[in-house]
Amino acid sequence: xxxxxxxxxxxxxxxxxxxxxxxxxxxxxxxxxxxxxxxxxxxxxxxxxxxxxxxxxxxxxxxxxxxxxxxxxxxxxxxxxxxxxxxxxxxxxxxxxxxxxxxxxxxxxxxxxxxxxxxxxxxxxxxxxxxxxxxxxxxxxxxxxxxxxxxxxxxxxxxxxxxxxxxxxxxxxxxxxxxxxxxxxxxxxxxxxxxxxxxxxxxxxxxxxxxxxxxxxxxxxxxxxxxxxxxxxxxxxxxxxxxxxxxxxxxxxxxxxxxxxxxxxxxxxxxxxxxxxxxxxxxxxxxxxxxxxxxxxxxxxxxxxxxxxxxxxxxxxxxxxxxxxxxxxxxxxxxxxxxxxxxxxxxxxxxxxxxxxxxxxxxxxxxxxxxxxxxxxxxxxxxxxxxxxxxxxxxxxxxxxxxxxxxxxxxxxxxxxxxxxxxxxxxxxxxxxxxxxxxxxxxxxxxxxxxxxxxxxxxxxxxxxxxxxxxxxxxxxxxxxxxxxxxxxxxxxxxxxxxxxxxxxxxxxxxxxxxxxxxxxxxxxxxxxxxxxxxxxxxxxxxxxxxxxxxxxxxxxxxxxxxxxxxxxxxxxxxxx
Amino acid sequence: xxxxxxxxxxxxxxxxxxxxxxxxxxxxxxxxxxxxxxxxxxxxxxxxxxxxxxxxxxxxxxxxxxxxxxxxxxxxxxxxxxxxxxxxxxxxxxxxxxxxxxxxxxxxxxxxxxxxxxxxxxxxxxxxxxxxxxxxxxxxxxxxxxxxxxxxxxxxxxxxxxxxxxxxxxxxxxxxxxxxx
Numbered sequence: 001x002x003x004x005x006x007x008x009x010x011x012x013x014x015x016x017x018x019x020x021x022x023x024x025x026x027x028x029x030x031x032x033x034x035x036x037x038x039x040x041x042x043x044x045x046x047x048x049x050x051x052x053x054x055x056x057x058x059x060x061x062x063x064x065x066x067x068x069x070x071x072x073x074x075x076x077x078x079x080x081x082x083x084x085x086x087x088x089x090x091x092x093x094x095x096x097x098x099x100x101x102x103x104x105x106x107x108x109x110x111x112x113x114x115x116x117x118x119x120x121x122x123x124x125x126x127x128x129x130x131x132x133x134x135x136x137x138x139x140x141x142x143x144x145x146x147x148x149x150x151x152x153x154x155x156x157x158x159x160x161x162x163x164x165x166x167x168x169x170x171x172x173x174x175x176x177x178x179x180x181x182x183x184x185x186x187x188x189x190x191x192x193x194x195x196x197x198x199x200x201x202x203x204x205x206x207x208x209x210x211x212x213x214x215x216x217x218x219x220x221x222x223x224x225x226x227x228x229x230x231x232x233x234x235x236x237x238x239x240x241x242x243x244x245x246x247x248x249x250x251x252x253x254x255x256x257x258x259x260x261x262x263x264x265x266x267x268x269x270x271x272x273x274x275x276x277x278x279x280x281x282x283x284x285x286x287x288x289x290x291x292x293x294x295x296x297x298x299x300x301x302x303x304x305x306x307x308x309x310x311x312x313x314x315x316x317x318x319x320x321x322x323x324x325x326x327x328x329x330x331x332x333x334x335x336x337x338x339x340x341x342x343x344x345x346x347x348x349x350x351x352x353x354x355x356x357x358x359x360x361x362x363x364x365x366x367x368x369x370x371x372x373x374x375x376x377x378x379x380x381x382x383x384x385x386x387x388x389x390x391x392x393x394x395x396x397x398x399x400x401x402x403x404x405x406x407x408x409x410x411x412x413x414x415x416x417x418x419x420x421x422x423x424x425x426x427x428x429x430x431x432x433x434x435x436x437x438x439x440x441x442x443x444x445x446x447x448x449x450x451x452x453x454x455x456x457x458x459x460x461x462x463x464x465x466x467x468x469x470x471x472x473x474x475x476x477x478x479x480x481x482x483x484x485x486x487x488x489x490x491x492x493x494x495x496x497x498x499x500x501x502x503x504x505x506x507x508x509x510x511x512x513x514x515x516x517x518x519x520x521x522x523x524x525x526x527x528x529x530x531x532x533x534x535x536x537x538x539x540x541x542x543x544x545x546x547x548x549x550x551x552x553x554x555x556x557x558x559x560x561x562x563x564x565x566x567x568x569x570x571x572x573x574x575x576x577x
Numbered sequence: 578x579x580x581x582x583x584x585x586x587x588x589x590x591x592x593x594x595x596x597x598x599x600x601x602x603x604x605x606x607x608x609x610x611x612x613x614x615x616x617x618x619x620x621x622x623x624x625x626x627x628x629x630x631x632x633x634x635x636x637x638x639x640x641x642x643x644x645x646x647x648x649x650x651x652x653x654x655x656x657x658x659x660x661x662x663x664x665x666x667x668x669x670x671x672x673x674x675x676x677x678x679x680x681x682x683x684x685x686x687x688x689x690x691x692x693x694x695x696x697x698x699x700x701x702x703x704x705x706x707x708x709x710x711x712x713x714x715x716x717x718x719x720x721x722x723x724x725x726x727x728x729x730x731x732x733x734x735x736x737x738x739x740x741x742x743x744x745x746x747x748x749x750x751x752x753x754x755x756x757x758x
Contacts, residue, residue: 145601198597198658320653
């Protein structure tokens with residue numbers, strides 16, 4: 001705690017007042033602008049729940065059906081609002097159940113604060129009931145974590161937790177609070193944290209690097225932008241658009257960058273990565289300058305690094321110094337908040353169009369359209385495809401829905417075909433690939449954006465990993481639209497088995513329950529369709545509903561997602577079939 | 578990264594980490610090595626030249642790309658002020674060792690006295706049953722002394738992690754000043 005005292009703090013001290021640690025937690029949350037939290041009670045966190053009861057008019061607590069659901073809901077909320085999501089759990093199993101969501105938030109840079117109860121200070125290390133070393137367990141998957149054993153430490157630690165979670169490259173923070181610290185009283189006052197001396201979240205922009213970047217971009221004949229979530233987290237959507245338009249540079253999204261730019265923008269040429277579009281992947285290896293903005297060259301984006309954009313000069317814009325040269329060596333690294341660095345870059349950029357280069361993308365799109373997209377979106381076969389469902393949602397929502405996807409084939413299809421006009425509209429588990437993410441994340445997304453349509457797109461596998469959150473939707477009357485694209489398989493694994501394991505379908509067939517009956521059990525309006533003639537009207541009906549709605553769409557069982565870059569292959573080796 | 582492994586030469590690197598003194602930071606730092614399946618050859622934690630700032634000295638045998646990656650991740654930890662890596666040529670480094678040996682040997686084995694003299698070690702304590710030798714130096718010097726004493730019987734042996742200072746400056750004070758402004 002020595003160091004905390006030295007931290008710079010802003011705002012003058014409020015008057016102090018003697019309250020319990022648990023009540024202090026509430027006041028800290030309120031001071032940080034939190035009005036909604038997700039969680040699940042239990043022994044070691046009961047003092048906090050007792051205070052939540054008293055403060056329910058100021059702070060809404062949503063009881064999820066599993067602690068993992070609480071973290072994903074907090075993530076969904078954070079992703080659509082840009083605010084810090086909060087999840088609460090008790091010690092032991094409550095705390096360990098948070099880990100998947102925390103790991104997901106860590107790898108996808110989602111601001112989240114998790115508060116766990118812990119056994120009383122005097123019981124630490126005694127293997128007490130529901131004692132677990134959650135600090136030790138959560139260390140590798142948190143941006144920061146801290147155990148609080150004294151009530152008086154609560155305000156400083158929570159202030160620091162929120163500051164760290166939201167600043168710089170955001171991430172999850174866990175604060176573990178012993179039961180005695182929740183019960184004991186102390187003189188409460190709160191000061192926001194505005195800095196930690198060993199932590200520099202916003203690197204100072206280096207003008208020389210930005211000039212170098214501008215020179216490379218201005219001299220480029222075939223420049224190509226790949227944008228990631230850093231654009232959304234840095235609120236640099238306008239700057240990205242200006243750069244793309246001014247310099248006439250084709251731009252492609254990573255799945256977490258999706259929705260940072262209107263998907264219909266003529267220079268938005270599609271998605272990079274394993275199931276991305278044909279042009280953006282192939283032309284990665286033909287561009288002369290690759291401008292990576294707020295993305296981290298994940299292996300699902302790059303394929304084999306040995307053959308990734310070797311011909312190109314690489315410009316890497318990122319806020320996190322540890323990302324520079326981690327996977328791909330940058331010729332020019334521009335550190336800093338994307339909004340700040342792009343604002344500095346823009347005046348140095350010359351107007352350009354790069355028409356013939358842009359035509360290369362159009363040509364590749366035509367090939368992809370003929371061989372893949374046409375059959376995906378406008379199929380002529382009997383069985384429904386996942387892509388035509390997404391397309392109907394696009395049409396019915398006017399590209400204005402928030403799409404929350406789970407993990408697998410339906411996710412790749414959603415990220416390929418969903419259309420977005422607004423930023424922060426694509427919520428998916430990218431880095432960790434957490435099946436079961438979507439249903440609870442959709443709850444958080446809806447609560448964070450009540451004025452918007454939120455549609456969860458989920459496979460039949462992932463749906464059953466967190467299906468119990470239907471209870472949360474029912475209890476809170478959360479009007480989310482749930483679409484299960486049911487192919488009665490773990491489709492993506494099945495696809496790999498077909499392509500790379502000689503069709504040995506080990507444990508990928510799902511014998512599924514009656515999903516409609518399950519939803520009905522939670523009194524959620526629900527429907528199952530399996531024929532094309534019913535698709536349009538049902539999607540319309542679903543979106544017109546003011547309440548939660550469950551739609552199961554029976555789709556072709558053996559469809560594969562293409563294009564595909566086989567694992568470890570080059571982006572140039574992208575397969576169309 | 579894996580591919581660079583093949584091409585690049587593995588070397589000894591000394592990683593110096595300046596940090597706040599906080600519970601759990603050691604776990605956080607060691608986890609970074611664990612995640613990458615890289616063994617920590619030696620680890621020492623002590624105070625540094627700056628009040629209230631701790632210093633980790635970590636020795637690894639790996640490629641420069643990996644050590645750069647690790648230092649980047651270490652530095653990213655909230656309580657880490659700054660981390661550096663250096664090759665052996667860029668540092669002055671030492672280890673310390675203690676040898677507990679039976680006192681009878683001092684009288685029965687003449688060569689023991691020669692070993693003590695030649696190795697430049699110090700006698701820390703002598704009792705009826707045993708005496709303790711302290712030796713500070715490079716790893717190979719300590720190993721050599723160990724080999725020489727071994728035939729006579731070593732009751733206990735312990736060697737510290739590497740401690741090192743660098744020939745070039747590590748600008749921590751100015752970094753801290755910058756923050757305070």
